[in-house]
Amino acid sequence: MSLKEKLRVMVVDDMSTSRGLITQALDSIGIQNVASAGDGKTALAAIAQSPVHLVISDYNMPEMDGLHLLHYLRSSPPTQKTGFLLITGKADPAVIEKGKQLGMNNFLAKPFQPADLKSAIEAIVGRL
Amino acid sequence: MTDPMQEIMASFFVECEELHEALIDALQSMADGFHDAETINVAFRAVHSIKGGAGAFGLEELVGFSHQFETVMDACRSNELAISDDLVQLFLRCGDFLSDLIRCSRDGDTINAVASEALIDELSGFVPKADTDAASEEIDFQPMTLSLDDLGGDASDDLPMDLPPLADLGPAPVDEETVQAAALLIRFAPEPELYESGNEPLFLLRSLADLGPCQVDLDFAPPSSIDELAKPGGRLSWTVRVETDQPASAAQEIFEFAAGLCRLEIGPASEMDGALPGALPTVEEDIPALVETPLPEIIESKQPTVPPSDGAPRSAAPTKTVAKVSPTVRVDLERIERLVNLVGELVINQAMLSQSIAEENIPQNSPVSAGLDEFMQLTRNIQESVMMIRAQPVKSLFQRMSRIVREASSAVNKSVRLVTDGENTEIDKTAIECLADPLTHMIRNAVDHGLESSERRVANGKPKQGEIRLAAAHRSGRVIIEVTDDGGGINREKVLAIALKKGLVPEDVVLNDNEIDQLLFLPGFSTADEVSALSGRGVGMDVVKTQITSLGGRITIDSTPGVGTKFSISLPLTLAVLDGMVVTVAGETLVVPLNAIVETLSLTAKDLRPIGPGQVVLCVRERFVPVLDLGKELGYRQALSIDNGAIALLISPEEGTLVAMLVDTIEDQRQVVIKGLQESYGRVRGVAAATILGDGKIALILDPNDIAQSASGVAFDNVQKEAS
Numbered sequence: 003m004s005l006k007e008k009l010r011v012m013v014v015d016d017m018s019t020s021r022g023l024i025t026q027a028l029d030s031i032g033i034q035n036v037a038s039a040g041d042g043k044t045a046l047a048a049i050a051q052s053p054v055h056l057v058i059s060d061y062n063m064p065e066m067d068g069l070h071l072l073h074y075l076r077s078s079p080p081t082q083k084t085g086f087l088l089i090t091g092k093a094d095p096a097v098i099e100k101g102k103q104l105g106m107n108n109f110l111a112k113p114f115q116p117a118d119l120k121s122a123i124e125a126i127v128g129r130l
Numbered sequence: 131m132t133d134p135m136q137e138i139m140a141s142f143f144v145e146c147e148e149l150h151e152a153l154i155d156a157l158q159s160m161a162d163g164f165h166d167a168e169t170i171n172v173a174f175r176a177v178h179s180i181k182g183g184a185g186a187f188g189l190e191e192l193v194g195f196s197h198q199f200e201t202v203m204d205a206c207r208s209n210e211l212a213i214s215d216d217l218v219q220l221f222l223r224c225g226d227f228l229s230d231l232i233r234c235s236r237d238g239d240t241i242n243a244v245a246s247e248a249l250i251d252e253l254s255g256f257v258p259k260a261d262t263d264a265a266s267e268e269i270d271f272q273p274m275t276l277s278l279d280d281l282g283g284d285a286s287d288d289l290p291m292d293l294p295p296l297a298d299l300g301p302a303p304v305d306e307e308t309v310q311a312a313a314l315l316i317r318f319a320p321e322p323e324l325y326e327s328g329n330e331p332l333f334l335l336r337s338l339a340d341l342g343p344c345q346v347d348l349d350f351a352p353p354s355s356i357d358e359l360a361k362p363g364g365r366l367s368w369t370v371r372v373e374t375d376q377p378a379s380a381a382q383e384i385f386e387f388a389a390g391l392c393r394l395e396i397g398p399a400s401e402m403d404g405a406l407p408g409a410l411p412t413v414e415e416d417i418p419a420l421v422e423t424p425l426p427e428i429i430e431s432k433q434p435t436v437p438p439s440d441g442a443p444r445s446a447a448p449t450k451t452v453a454k455v456s457p458t459v460r461v462d463l464e465r466i467e468r469l470v471n472l473v474g475e476l477v478i479n480q481a482m483l484s485q486s487i488a489e490e491n492i493p494q495n496s497p498v499s500a501g502l503d504e505f506m507q508l509t510r511n512i513q514e515s516v517m518m519i520r521a522q523p524v525k526s527l528f529q530r531m532s533r534i535v536r537e538a539s540s541a542v543n544k545s546v547r548l549v550t551d552g553e554n555t556e557i558d559k560t561a562i563e564c565l566a567d568p569l570t571h572m573i574r575n576a577v578d579h580g581l582e583s584s585e586r587r588v589a590n591g592k593p594k595q596g597e598i599r600l601a602a603a604h605r606s607g608r609v610i611i612e613v614t615d616d617g618g619g620i621n622r623e624k625v626l627a628i629a630l631k632k633g634l635v636p637e638d639v640v641l642n643d644n645e646i647d648q649l650l651f652l653p654g655f656s657t658a659d660e661v662s663a664l665s666g667r668g669v670g671m672d673v674v675k676t677q678i679t680s681l682g683g684r685i686t687i688d689s690t691p692g693v694g695t696k697f698s699i700s701l702p703l704t705l706a707v708l709d710g711m712v713v714t715v716a717g718e719t720l721v722v723p724l725n726a727i728v729e730t731l732s733l734t735a736k737d738l739r740p741i742g743p744g745q746v747v748l749c750v751r752e753r754f755v756p757v758l759d760l761g762k763e764l765g766y767r768q769a770l771s772i773d774n775g776a777i778a779l780l781i782s783p784e785e786g787t788l789v790a791m792l793v794d795t796i797e798d799q800r801q802v803v804i805k806g807l808q809e810s811y812g813r814v815r816g817v818a819a820a821t822i823l824g825d826g827k828i829a830l831i832l833d834p835n836d837i838a839q840s841a842s843g844v845a846f847d848n849v850q851k852e853a854s
Contacts, residue, residue: 017149019142019183026134055276062178064171085276091182091200095269108273113185113193125273 042066319367342374
């Protein structure tokens with residue numbers, strides 16, 4: 003079983019368009035084990051039910067933003083090491099710095115091509 | 131197969147509309163003085179999300195514009211830029227333009243680059259254009275690699291994951307921290323003496339709200355016995371969380387006069403939190419690691435940092451809640467259409483079944499009758515639910531109108547305020563779409579012709595700012611939409627003069643006020659002295675009327691000189707089903723909509739007063755009501771002389787006085803399915819639609835309003851004068 007076949011991913015974004023785009027990009031890379039959620043709480047509940055290897059989350063979301071979500075993931079032992087890829091609108095140094103402090107694995111600024119997403123994921127989990 | 135990207139793009143534009151609606155909502159709140167962080171944040175996030183999606187599809191213009199837009203909003207969000215009225219107005223204009231951009235991007239239309247540049251320049255005046263490249267250079271980030279072994283190796287293994295149940299998570303940790311720093315917690319339990327000494331807890335709670343946004347919880351333990359309720363006072367206590375940077379002493383002062391009359395605890399929320407009944411577990415307990423890692427300032431800037439000195443808007447702020455979007459499903463309209471039609475058939479079928487059962491003389495208490503009753507109930511519920519699917523709040527329509535007012539008022543240089551009412555009134559989706567054009571015309575007319583110039587308003591002792599009120603409401607089975615201006619009213623002399631000049635009415639015509647107002651609806655009518663850029667060349671109102679009529683609606687005018695003008699649109703709920711009274715007239719079976727009928731009367735000779743040869747009026751409780759013979763009005767027969775015991779329906783039209791309509795017999799009262807006639811026959815005066823009755827016969831559904839209006843005018847005028 004290749005890495006991309008076994009990789010389980012959770013996509014979190016409040017915009018269904020973005021969820022669709024990311025899922026579509028993942029699909030084109032060959033990652034099909036993808037769940038998605040429209041907000042952090044739903045994502046956490048889904049992950050608790052069915053764990054994932056990698057969370058790809060938008061930064062800018064109402065209620066719980068991407069970094070809050072990361073913070074929750076990191077503060078619970080089972081998800082302390084879950085991969086976390088933050089999608090940001092712009093590469094804001096302050097956001098990246100905080101993400102780094104909270105233990106984010108990588109980030110990707112919008113807009114991106116599937117190839118960019120692939121390299122961002124490969125930087126976390128190794129060659130796909 | 132459709133391209134998945136195309137599908138996603140289509141859904142992006144749908145999402146854009148929702149985001150744009152949220153944006154305008156938030157901006158409108160800002161214009162109303164709500165400058166709290168959450169409102170700004172909602173606006174920012176909407177633009178940000180639009181930009182994000184646009185970037186993915188390479189919609190450069192949209193990205194460029196929303197980028198500068200969000201940059202300025204971001205500056206407001208982080209308190210780098212103070213929010214002024216001018217800025218909010220600019221935001222609103224940008225919001226309006228953004229919707230154009232979205233539409234152009236969607237339809238592939240040419241984008242007005244000049245307008246875009248102009249607005250971007252204006253925005254740049256507040257915050258210089260961000261240099262996007264500069265930021266990325268400073269970022270120092272090395273991706274952290276993970277081996278899947280760390281995660282539990284093969285994905286088929288069950289990873290040991292037990293995240294705390296979500297209920298225990300509490301609010302996001304950052305909120306907790308900053309709020310703790312700036313919140314007071316007050317527990318207040320009045321003793322009976324407090325009430326006896328005439329203190330009012332409500333006033334104390336109100337004073338607390340002056341310190342900052344309050345969250346008030348009533349701690350109410352149900353009484354264990356009824357006797358307990360009889361004891362005086364002292365049963366209620368409150369827990370109030372005030373978000374303020376004021377010290378606890380500020381809250382102490384408020385309770386100064388209540389000292390000794392209540393149990394009171396005041397302290398910083400952070401210290402008292404744990405003791406709060408039902409409080410969420412504090413973050414510190416759950417997540418020790420976080421305490422050492424203070425959370426990002428970028429996030430803190432989003433906290434509700436309400437400046438303590440801005441008075442009125444702030445004290446109102448706590449009541450403002452940001453609407454939550456409930457989950458939705460998008461369904462093809464065609465499917466709903468089919469469902470509506472099927473339900474229509476179901477109603478007809480049920481009526482037929484009821485009739486057959488009635489003809490079989492089955493006793494009322496039989497299981498068949500009981501079952502039929504339940505069936506009828508269910509049919510009605512299904513029908514109502516189906517109608518609710520198609521219904522949408524008029525809010526989106528009204529929101530579009532606020533843009534029209536903004537544009538129109540700046541075009542004619544008048545200061546205009548739009549007040550909306552009944553935004554949540556739901557009407558059929560199709561009707562909402564069809565109403566956009568007529569309403570736009572009406573709003574423009576109101577701004578351009580209805581409202582006087584600022585100078586004249588001031589001279590007439592009116593506020594300088596004109597007001598246009600847009601209201602929607604359900605009234606007796608119809609939807610009423612009103613556009614009211616507080617302008618000078620219709621200048622009837624001028625209207626009549628113009629109509630005469632243009633040869634729209636004969637020279638010797640004598641018209642009452644109402645009839646003069648109606649002239650506005652004639653094709654090719656324009657009252658503006660100079661044709662302004664705004665209202666165009668008088669193509670407005672006649673087109674409006676045609677559009678409203680094609681929706682099965684009516685439009686009426688009510689104008690008072692010096693006070694203002696009200697246009698009322700009345701639309702059917704397009705229910706597909708209506709409650710009707712089945713009557714017979716000259717051997718024909720007809721249905722009169724029940725909502726138009728005020729009462730049914732059996733006439734006696736003393737109720738009738740002759741007013742002229744062959745004309746009578748009905749005296750109902752000392753009020754004169756014109757009498758129409760439905761058979762004559764519909765052309766079935768010559769007018770009958772009214773006998774003792776004749777049956778009349780008292781009809782209340784939307785304008786004018788009551789009318790009595792003579793019918794031969796009243797058969798039944800029932801639900802009927804509306805079958806449109808317009809496609810086959812065009813519009814027939816006095817007839818709204820047709821229906822199929824339980825016995826399979828076709829019956830016409832009357833439009834009593836139309837009949838009342840078209841009825842012989844002479845008797846009408848006479849009666850109205852006599853009645854007044």
